[in-house]
Amino acid sequence: MVTLVLTAISIQVMNFVLNNKINYTNMKAFYKIFTLIIFTSLFIVSCEVEDTTGDSSLNYTATSITISASENDFTVSESSMTDSQSYTITASIPEPVAVDLVIDLSNTSGTATNGSDFEFDKEIIIYSGQTSATGNVTIHKTADVEGDEDFSIDFSCKANASINDLTFNATITDDFINDLIGFTFDWSGSYTYSPFGGAEVTIDYCEIDMDFLLFDSDFNMLAIFDAATSSCPEHFDLSGLADGTYYLVADMWANPLAGLNTNQDLPITISYDQEYFGSGEFIFSGYNTNDSSGTLIIGVVEVSGGYNYVVTP
Numbered sequence: 001m002v003t004l005v006l007t008a009i010s011i012q013v014m015n016f017v018l019n020n021k022i023n024y025t026n027m028k029a030f031y032k033i034f035t036l037i038i039f040t041s042l043f044i045v046s047c048e049v050e051d052t053t054g055d056s057s058l059n060y061t062a063t064s065i066t067i068s069a070s071e072n073d074f075t076v077s078e079s080s081m082t083d084s085q086s087y088t089i090t091a092s093i094p095e096p097v098a099v100d101l102v103i104d105l106s107n108t109s110g111t112a113t114n115g116s117d118f119e120f121d122k123e124i125i126i127y128s129g130q131t132s133a134t135g136n137v138t139i140h141k142t143a144d145v146e147g148d149e150d151f152s153i154d155f156s157c158k159a160n161a162s163i164n165d166l167t168f169n170a171t172i173t174d175d176f177i178n179d180l181i182g183f184t185f186d187w188s189g190s191y192t193y194s195p196f197g198g199a200e201v202t203i204d205y206c207e208i209d210m211d212f213l214l215f216d217s218d219f220n221m222l223a224i225f226d227a228a229t230s231s232c233p234e235h236f237d238l239s240g241l242a243d244g245t246y247y248l249v250a251d252m253w254a255n256p257l258a259g260l261n262t263n264q265d266l267p268i269t270i271s272y273d274q275e276y277f278g279s280g281e282f283i284f285s286g287y288n289t290n291d292s293s294g295t296l297i298i299g300v301v302e303v304s305g306g307y308n309y310v311v312t313p
Helices: 002-019 024-047
Strands: 063-069 074-077 085-092 101-110 118-120 123-126 132-139 149-157 161-163 168-173 181-186 190-193 201-204 209-216 221-226 234-238 244-254 265-274 278-288 294-304 308-312
Touching: 063 101, 085 101, 085 123, 085 168, 123 132, 132 168, 149 161, 181 209, 209 234, 221 234, 244 278, 265 294, 265 308, 278 294
Parallel strands: 063 161, 074 168
Antiparallel strands: 063 085, 085 132, 101 123, 101 149, 118 132, 149 168, 181 234, 181 265, 190 201, 209 221, 209 244, 244 294, 265 278, 294 308
């Protein structure tokens, strides 16, 4: 191309010399024409060169992109998943090319919700000089009651390239429903005082032996969670409860601090968490360090649908 441009310039120069007398005035005109031809030639040359790589865009030929998946047209059980589960999408070409190839991914159909039930990389880029690149499709364990769902992902490329006709398809079945709720009871704390005006003494509330019980709506005891002396906080899990009302009960089994007459509030912090559904916390203030024993209702648990827990003080 450069040779053709220079040849054109030479022809213009010769025509000008033959058809004009070279004097001062003509020389000025000649200079203007020569300058215009040079800049035009450089512009034409620059437009035929790819800006980022320097390769000629005129010599670019189409390539073939192959899309493959680590797994496709499959069904996944949400309840069997340990956590989110990912699948690899691979885009490849036979040999490197001089430009970046951008493959767009789009969710084209299905009942699953993009962004919550699943998510995916929106594009895969095979960079100049490379022959492959990968992206991910991830299915999430949501614990929503939704029934069977499916989704599809298609692939396209705007570049001068062909792409194989592949659609990524997946079906999500067997909803994961978390019917387990965990409770933590914490009565830890301390109090420092000077008995009879003498040396300071600090008492540790964890020395108090507290147990936690579960009763049904007829006040039949269903479970006892025994926290040994000096064992606090205490944690236990509930699951498999039939729909209904249940009572959380604290039982002060033994209090070696009762005879010290410290007369301090003994709050119990009750926190709970049901993964994927929610958590909360409240404080029960019915005990005092002077109490030697006592069995008190500290919270109510309502169960509905086999897994929906509502906890109130």
